[in-house]
Amino acid sequence: MENLRVNVDQNECIGCGICAEMCPGVFALDPQGISDANTSVVSPALTSAVRQAAQECPTAAIKLY
Numbered sequence: 790m791e792n793l794r795v796n797v798d799q800n801e802c803i804g805c806g807i808c809a810e811m812c813p814g815v816f817a818l819d820p821q822g823i824s825d826a827n828t829s830v831v832s833p834a835l836t837s838a839v840r841q842a843a844q845e846c847p848t849a850a851i852k853l854y
C-alpha cells in the first residue's frame with residue numbers, strides 16, 4: 790500500500806490551527822500563522838489523524854494524494 794502524501798495550500802489556509810491541534814506530528818503554524826506540513830509523506834501511524842484534519846479544515850487547504 791502506498792503511503793499517503795500531504796500538502797497544505799498556503800494560499801487557502803486561514804491559520805485557524807485546527808490541523809496543528811489535531812495532528813501536531815505533521816502540521817505546525819509557521820511564523821506567519823499559516824499551516825505547513827513538516828513532511829510530505831505521512832507515516833502510516835498518522836494517516837487517520839491527517840485524513841481527519843483534512844476533513845475538518847474549514848477551507849479544504851489540506852491536500853491529500
Ligand code: SF4
Binds near residue numbers: 801803823824847848
Ligand atoms: S485546518 Fe486548514 S485553515 Fe486551519 S490552519 Fe490547518 S490548513 Fe490552515
